[in-house]
Amino acid sequence: MTQPITLTVNGIAHTHSVEPRLLLIHFLREVLGLTGSHVGCETSLCGACTVELNGKAVKSCSMFAVQCDGAKVLTIEGLAEDGKLHRVQEAFWNEHGAQCGFCTPGMIMASKQILDRNPNPTETEIRHGIEGNLCRCTGYQHIVKAVQAAAAARA
Amino acid sequence: MATTITKTETVIGKRIRRKEDPRLITGTATYVEDIQMPGMHYAVVVRSPHAAAKIKSIDTSAAAAIPGVALILTGKDIQKVAALPCGASLPGLRVPDHKVLAQDRVYYVGHAVAVVVATDRYVAKDAAEAVEVEYDVQQAVADPEKALAPGAPAVHPQWPDNTAFTFHQEGGDIEKAFTEADIIVKERIVSQRLVPSPMETRGVVALWHAAEKSLTLYTSTQVPHMVRSLIAQMLGLDENRVRVVAPEVGGAFGCKLNLYAEEALMSFVAMKLGKPIKWIETRRENFLTTIHGRGHVDYYELSAKKDGTITGIKVKIIQDLGAYHQLLTPAIPTLSVLMLPGLYRAKTMCADIVGVFTNCVPTDAYRGAGRPEATHGIERMVDILAAELKMDPAEIRLKNFIRNDEFPFPTATGLIYDTGDYAAPLRKALEIVDYPKLRQQQTEARAQGKFMGIGISTYGEICAFGPSPATPAGGWESATVKIEPSGTVTVMTGVSPHGQGEETTFSQITADELGVPMDDILVQHGDTSIVQYGIGTFGSRATAVGGPALYFAIQELKTKIKKFGAMLLESEEVSYTGGKCVCNKTGNSVSLKEIAGAAYRAMKLPPNTEPGLVATYFWEPPNFTFPFGAHVMVTEIDPETGAIAIKRYVAIDDCGNILNPLIVDGQVHGGVAQGLGQALWEQAVYDDNGQLVTGEFMDYTMPRAHMMPWIESGHTITPTPVNPLGVKGVGEAGTIGASPAAVNSVVDALSTLGVRHIDMPMTPEKIWKLINARKA
Numbered sequence: 001m002t003q004p005i006t007l008t009v010n011g012i013a014h015t016h017s018v019e020p021r022l023l024l025i026h027f028l029r030e031v032l033g034l035t036g037s038h039v040g041c042e043t044s045l046c047g048a049c050t051v052e053l054n055g056k057a058v059k060s061c062s063m064f065a066v067q068c069d070g071a072k073v074l075t076i077e078g079l080a081e082d083g084k085l086h087r088v089q090e091a092f093w094n095e096h097g098a099q100c101g102f103c104t105p106g107m108i109m110a111s112k113q114i115l116d117r118n119p120n121p122t123e124t125e126i127r128h129g130i131e132g133n134l135c136r137c138t139g140y141q142h143i144v145k146a147v148q149a150a151a152a153a154r155a
Numbered sequence: 156m157a158t159t160i161t162k163t164e165t166v167i168g169k170r171i172r173r174k175e176d177p178r179l180i181t182g183t184a185t186y187v188e189d190i191q192m193p194g195m196h197y198a199v200v201v202r203s204p205h206a207a208a209k210i211k212s213i214d215t216s217a218a219a220a221i222p223g224v225a226l227i228l229t230g231k232d233i234q235k236v237a238a239l240p241c242g243a244s245l246p247g248l249r250v251p252d253h254k255v256l257a258q259d260r261v262y263y264v265g266h267a268v269a270v271v272v273a274t275d276r277y278v279a280k281d282a283a284e285a286v287e288v289e290y291d292v293q294q295a296v297a298d299p300e301k302a303l304a305p306g307a308p309a310v311h312p313q314w315p316d317n318t319a320f321t322f323h324q325e326g327g328d329i330e331k332a333f334t335e336a337d338i339i340v341k342e343r344i345v346s347q348r349l350v351p352s353p354m355e356t357r358g359v360v361a362l363w364h365a366a367e368k369s370l371t372l373y374t375s376t377q378v379p380h381m382v383r384s385l386i387a388q389m390l391g392l393d394e395n396r397v398r399v400v401a402p403e404v405g406g407a408f409g410c411k412l413n414l415y416a417e418e419a420l421m422s423f424v425a426m427k428l429g430k431p432i433k434w435i436e437t438r439r440e441n442f443l444t445t446i447h448g449r450g451h452v453d454y455y456e457l458s459a460k461k462d463g464t465i466t467g468i469k470v471k472i473i474q475d476l477g478a479y480h481q482l483l484t485p486a487i488p489t490l491s492v493l494m495l496p497g498l499y500r501a502k503t504m505c506a507d508i509v510g511v512f513t514n515c516v517p518t519d520a521y522r523g524a525g526r527p528e529a530t531h532g533i534e535r536m537v538d539i540l541a542a543e544l545k546m547d548p549a550e551i552r553l554k555n556f557i558r559n560d561e562f563p564f565p566t567a568t569g570l571i572y573d574t575g576d577y578a579a580p581l582r583k584a585l586e587i588v589d590y591p592k593l594r595q596q597q598t599e600a601r602a603q604g605k606f607m608g609i610g611i612s613t614y615g616e617i618c619a620f621g622p623s624p625a626t627p628a629g630g631w632e633s634a635t636v637k638i639e640p641s642g643t644v645t646v647m648t649g650v651s652p653h654g655q656g657e658e659t660t661f662s663q664i665t666a667d668e669l670g671v672p673m674d675d676i677l678v679q680h681g682d683t684s685i686v687q688y689g690i691g692t693f694g695s696r697a698t699a700v701g702g703p704a705l706y707f708a709i710q711e712l713k714t715k716i717k718k719f720g721a722m723l724l725e726s727e728e729v730s731y732t733g734g735k736c737v738c739n740k741t742g743n744s745v746s747l748k749e750i751a752g753a754a755y756r757a758m759k760l761p762p763n764t765e766p767g768l769v770a771t772y773f774w775e776p777p778n779f780t781f782p783f784g785a786h787v788m789v790t791e792i793d794p795e796t797g798a799i800a801i802k803r804y805v806a807i808d809d810c811g812n813i814l815n816p817l818i819v820d821g822q823v824h825g826g827v828a829q830g831l832g833q834a835l836w837e838q839a840v841y842d843d844n845g846q847l848v849t850g851e852f853m854d855y856t857m858p859r860a861h862m863m864p865w866i867e868s869g870h871t872i873t874p875t876p877v878n879p880l881g882v883k884g885v886g887e888a889g890t891i892g893a894s895p896a897a898v899n900s901v902v903d904a905l906s907t908l909g910v911r912h913i914d915m916p917m918t919p920e921k922i923w924k925l926i927n928a929r930k931a
Contacts, residue, residue, distance in 0.1 A: 019277070021277065022277075026276075029188075029189075030191075033191070034182070035182070035185075035186075035188070035189035036181070036182015036183065037182065038186070038188070038354075038355070038405070039188065039435075040354050040355070040356075040438065041438040041851070041852055042437060042438055042439075043438065043851060043852065043853065045851070045852035045853060046354065046438075046852060048354055075182065076180075076181065076182030077181065077182050077183070079181075080181060085180070085181070089180040089181065092176070092180050093172050093173070093176045093177070093180055094172055096172065096173065096176075096817045096818065096820070096821050098173075098175075098176055098179045098180060099406070099654035099655070099656070099821055099825060100353070100354065100355065100403075100404065100405045100406040100407075100653055100654030101175070101176075101178075101179030101180075101184055101403065101405065101654070102186065102353070102354040102355040102405025102406060103354045103405075104179050104180060105180075105182040108180060123865075124861070126860070127860040127861040127863075128860075128861050130860045131859045131860050131861045133860075134354060134852065134857055134859065135354065135860075136352055136353055136354050136406050136408070136825070136828075136829070136857070137354075137406055137654050137821075137825045138821055138824060138825050138828075139824030139825045139826075139827055139828030139858075139863055139866065139889075140824075140828070140858075140859075140860040140863050141820075141824045141863070141865065141866055142820070142821055142824065143860070144860065
């Protein structure tokens with residue numbers, strides 16, 4: 001049994017018939033081939049799958065694709081515009097916010113969300129803002145610096 | 156031909172942003188799970204819910220009837236696959252037969268019982284759940300000390316004492332040291348089981364090319380060549396027909412320095428089915444079946460003189476091995492023994508290891524691998540000794556450090572420390588925190604009834620694994636450098652980076668040595684059909700062993716470049732500098748691009764010289780390297796909640812010369828996070844039935860951003876003479892230094908209540924109970 005859904009992902013509308021149990025992350029990764037968002041835990045605890053759904057950061061491993069029918073989704077692949085990196089991406093590069101890179105797409109999406117809601121967050125606000133995203137490599141310090149740098153880049 | 160020499164700016168030592176990052180920050184990197192192939196099938200492993208049981212029956216009929224299911228294999232179907240190898244050899248080591256699927260018994264929760272393959276990942280999961288296994292549950296034992304007790308359930312029935320091996324090493328006259336000691340301090344110190352938890356779990360894509368009898372295996376590993384050799388052996392394939400690729404690897408920390416059942420099993424399935432097979436470990440499976448780290452119960456004794464001079468170190472290590480040996484399981488605690496003397500002059504030691512089977516997933520290498528356990532023990536013992544003697548913990552360390560003029564220093568454990576200035580990082584750290592003032596503040600805080608602690612740890616490491624005779628497989632590393640006909644440079648390294656940034660640092664080495672721009676250099680790794688045989692990335696070795704291999708390959712290539720340069724310049728005396736060959740007499744020069752063109756076009760060749768510009772070098776290190784450092788952690792404890800607030804964290808590391816400070820800082824920060832994770836939050840807990848209670852990120856407290864302090868990291872620089880780059884390795888330093896600094900700090904805070912030791916993790920509950928028990 002499948003169900004037709006339409007999602008606008010990174011500005012492009014996609015219509016597919018999917019099983020109701022198909023997770024949003026698998027729709028993005030396997031149906032659309034957008035493999036930038038990762039599955040780290042399947043339980044919404046690590047945030048590697050973070051994407052924007054109608055402008056809000058969500059963990060796409062814990063939503064069904066059918067729940068998102070009609071929604072607009074932004075993934076890491078849609079963040080750079082016309083080949084120009086988003087300032088959060090640029091800051092992650094400059095500040096060495098990525099090591100193995102597996103958490104990075106989700107971490108960047110969560111960081112963008114922090115700055116969308118609060119253009120000048122304190123260090124504590126940044127740390128709490130990304131506490132739903134696990135990183136095992138960096139100890140978070142360079143990620144915090146990257147978010148600070150991205151905030152400064154807009155100012 | 157140009158006549159002026161342009162000096163290229165050097166890049167070694169600069170904070171250069173990484174070449175790896177553009178693909179990582181745009182989501183375009185390819186990890187194993189991102190690989191898709193036509194006809195791909197998906198595998199799910201059926202696992203035991205019991206820690207010890209006999210398998211009475213397996214019924215796969217319901218699962219096989221589900222549309223889309225292509226293949227189901229159980230233990231009886233994998234007889235052609237050899238057992239998983241144990242790479243460590245110790246005298247008298249008992250090695251259980253480690254099949255890729257359980258045979259008649261299961262030995263730990265998560266033990267693979269069957270594999271189900273289907274055209275769709277969801278269908279494969281449905282079918283795995285439909286496999287019915289009947290178990291006759293046996294009594295399990297999950298605690299290593301309980302496993303050693305008389306009458307304990309036998310993990311492997313053929314070895315009722317649960318002992319896999321014992322190991323003894325001593326140096327100096329230990330009996331004399333303890334007989335003549337003014338003071339002896341003793342403590343039981345636990346280094347608890349940890350779950351390495353890279354953000355990418357394990358995963359495999361296996362592809363069989365039947366006509367060529369060749370296998371391609373994409374796997375998330377630190378050691379692609381080692382996996383190739385072992386997979387070929389296990390499956391009876393020709394090694395040259397097995398291609399192993401470590402694509403983008405999402406973290407490893409030692410847990411992917413291994414050969415796992417699924418790597419061989421999925422290869423076997425691909426061969427049987429003739430379809431590409433994908434298996435991706437779930438996070439739950441990662442907790443249950445990927446190796447754990449640590450798992451020590453250690454009994455320490457330290458002998459000393461009244462003035463604080465340490466005269467002898469004794470330890471009995473009880474190592475929880477789990478149910479099987481993975482690749483290096485029994486070898487890990489022997490590294491603890493090697494590291495036992497720490498940075499101290501005492502040349503008398505005695506160590507005993509008992510390796511114990513338990514009904515748990517095997518332990519093996521996890522960031523530091525044996526060295527954090529030893530450092531934690533010795534650094535705790537030194538603090539306990541200082542407290543007994545009412546000495547300052549900094550002073551007692553300075554008194555016992557090996558002195559600068561004693562290097563190279565032969566240790567009681569048979570190592571030769573290369574070089575050191577052990578007081579320097581400690582003094583630097585103490586200066587940063589203004590130690591005398593800090594102690595003053597502590598006195599004032601105590602007067603107000605507050606619990607403030609200052610914890611010091613000074614650590615040494617054994618890095619750059621390692622000289623081949625001292626390692627289970629070869630310990631050398633390889634590099635190939637190719638100047639392409641256009642003058643661009645391709646480096647192929649035998650190390651297999653997965654976050655450490657060697658595409659950048661190796662480009663820096665190459666850029667400086669060849670005088671070419673960073674962008675003209677491509678570093679390739681991780682694919683056994685592209686890269687010459689290599690050892691891999693672990694044990695803080697990639698830059699410290701792979702870097703020199705690259706350096707020497709470039710030197711060989713330069714000799715050849717100069718021959719072509721001399722030919723083109725029609726000169727006997729040329730030098731190579733700034734990307735050009737220069738005639739020493741006339742100052743005329745030819746660029747590397749011109750030389751490369753001539754070397755491949757080969758219209759004319761220098762005497763006794765072949766066309767082309769390629770060099771390969773296998774470098775055997777003459778010794779390990781021995782980095783060191785000092786951490787200071789300042790804490791304040793809330794007696795109402797037991798919460799530990801980290802007020803300052805200073806980490807001073809000496810990893811020798813630094814190729815890229817940005818990357819080195821990142822390694823230290825991440826290492827400290829894992830060390831603090833152990834000290835404060837993380838613990839793999841098995842209950843008495845062998846059930847893993849902490850089997851998800853919900854229950855296993857990995858550090859999150861808001862839990863971490865700001866790390867003030869810095870360096871002293873003592874280059875090693877072991878390699879021409881003077882680099883020593885930094886991957887594990889933060890982890891090794893952090894846990895004793897943390898425990899020493901909290902014990903210092905609570906010392907006013909008479910507390911002298913706390914085992915990790917120091918959860919608020921544990922601290923709260925401790926405070927309340929002492930107050931009562």
